[in-house]
Amino acid sequence: MMRKKVKKKYGMIMLSLLLIAGLWLPASSVQAAETMKVNAGAAILIDADSGQVLFEQNADKMLGIASMTKMMTEYLLLEAVKEKKVSWDQEYTVSDYAYKISQDNSLSNVPLQLGKKYNIRELYEAMAIYSANAAAIGIAETVAGSEEEFVKLMNRKAKELGLKDYKFVNASGLSNSDLKGMHPKSGTPKDENILSARATAKLAYELLEDYPEVLETSSIPSKTFREGTEMKNWNWMLPSLVFGYKGMTGLKTGTTDFAGSCFTGTAERDGRKLISVVMNAKDAGGKSSHTARFTETKKLLDYGFNQFEQKEVFKKGYQVKGQKTVKVSKGKEKEVAVRAQSPYKIYVKKGENPNFKTVFEPKNSSFNKDKEIEAPVKKGEVVGFISVSMKGGSPVKYVTSEEEKQAKVPVVTTEKVEKANWFVQSMRAVGGFFANVWHSIVDIVTGWF
Incomplete structure (x- = not known):
């Protein structure tokens, strides 16, 4: 009985000491122990100016990106415009491939008429605002001649930009199985566009670094396409939309059965710019939904804006x-x-x-x-x-x-x-010579003893 009392007393003393120690832990240690969980297959949050990582979760896992693929299509189009290989008023004649995809109401699209002409700016806005898949195909065909060749450019550019984990198989982000047998032949009907969250954030970072004007289009809540087709932005976190978030500027949503619900978000507050990526976001019940990607993105962005401050190291x-x-x-x-x-x-x-x-x-x-x-x-x-x-x-x-x-x-x-003149250099050389001789003599004499 006495032994049990001693053990109990010892345990209470140790517990008290631990509690006291906990009270005196520095704030940095307490906060370091805190963890944040994002309900998604992968997530990452970075500073848009420096690329500094503020949060990451499964950031190197390769996952489906769905229509976030279109960020690469945007990059290549904006690059082609900058290099004057393509112009905004250049006209595209709708191919049979683009036409058939555009008529599928189960996919995000603006209806394109077979053989009719649309200018590149129209297609770009349809892609950036409404995630129009056939518009992305039309852009690919314009920039590279065919989507097949465009996919080669996508993978080449990914390597050039320093993306580590990537695989692009089409320009739209749809599953190849949704392209009605007309997918680029370099891939199979089962192929998907896949990236890691880190690579996706890197792509967004480079896109904003090289072509910040992309936000001028991605931040448009709605716009009328030709023939009265109303395009509603799929980014419901834009300030005027249903999940409005202060400072939200872009960038690209994505959803397929394979990828789940995804979103690359960009926001700015008080001069600070953040880029967030959530892949295969899920609600509290573990189900993928359109709203889950926005709920989890809000969690990430709030964390970045509220929990971090800038420090000057020197x-x-x-x-x-x-x-x-x-x-x-x-x-x-x-x-x-x-x-x-x-x-x-x-x-x-x-x-x-x-x-x-x-x-x-x-x-x-x-x-x-x-x-x-x-x-x-x-x-x-x-x-x-x-x-x-x-x-x-x-x-x-x-x-x-x-x-x-x-x-x-x-x-x-x-x-x-x-530069010293030849005389000074010569004197230094002579001085160096005699200094070396002297040191050699000293070493020899020292060796005698």
Whole structure:
């Protein structure tokens, strides 16, 4: 009996100590233990300016993307327009393929008449606002001559943009089985467009980076197509629509039986821009629905806007400890001061105060084998970069390694260094020679003893 009382007393003491310790945990530790769950097969949230990842869940799992595919079709069209390979007023004559798909009322479409002409801007707006599938086919045929060739461009561009996990099989995002046997022959009737959430976010990031004007169209709530066809935007989170979300600007919904309910959302508040992706979103009962993608997107965007704040790790002009100067060869001065060209800012969870570690990474092409830069040196010349990592806490992640590299701050010289004349260089060489001889003599004599 006594032994049981001792054990019980010991247990109560330990419980009290644990409770006290919990009360004194720093805010960052408490928040780090918190988890957020998105009811979706995969999800990711990134900062639209830097590509910094704020949240991820199964982000590298390959899943169906349905009509989010059209973001790639938009990218290739906008690129073709920019390069003057296609013009907005260019006319497209409806093919038999596009016509048959457009007449299927079970698919998102605007009705296209066989053999009739439509300009590219009409098709683009139908695709971006109403997710019109036949319009996407018409755009593909215009840009590449056929959807078959367009799919090759899609996969080539995916690789060029640095997407890691992707497979494009058609321009619309429909299942190949829905294309009435007219799907690109490079694929099979069972093929689907699939990406990871990370790759989808990366695609959206690149689309907004290179062609931000896409939001001018994706944010239109409704518009009349030719012959009185009213196009209602499938993005019901636009501020004036039923699931209106403050700051929502785009970007692309997607739904098929294979992919489930998907959405790539873009929103801006107080100068902050976020990109969210939810794939195969489900409601509380575990069922896929049109509304689930918006409920889960709201959860993601609220998390980003409300739970994160920007922190300045260092200011412009910052100098890394132990690397405030770099050596200069053949210059009037033997070294030059270097500093950060710009400040470094990242987003961290509110209440967290992580410690940051800064490292100077020399630009290899600027330095010789002796780790010196050669004169003449210009003021403001980039000689390296500062990378940042956290000591404990959450690591700084970016949507891909390319964005991680771009997040590094250039290190520049603070002044110019002119090249020394031949006499000075000669004297230094002579001095160096005798210094080496002296050191050699010292080493020999020391060896005698």
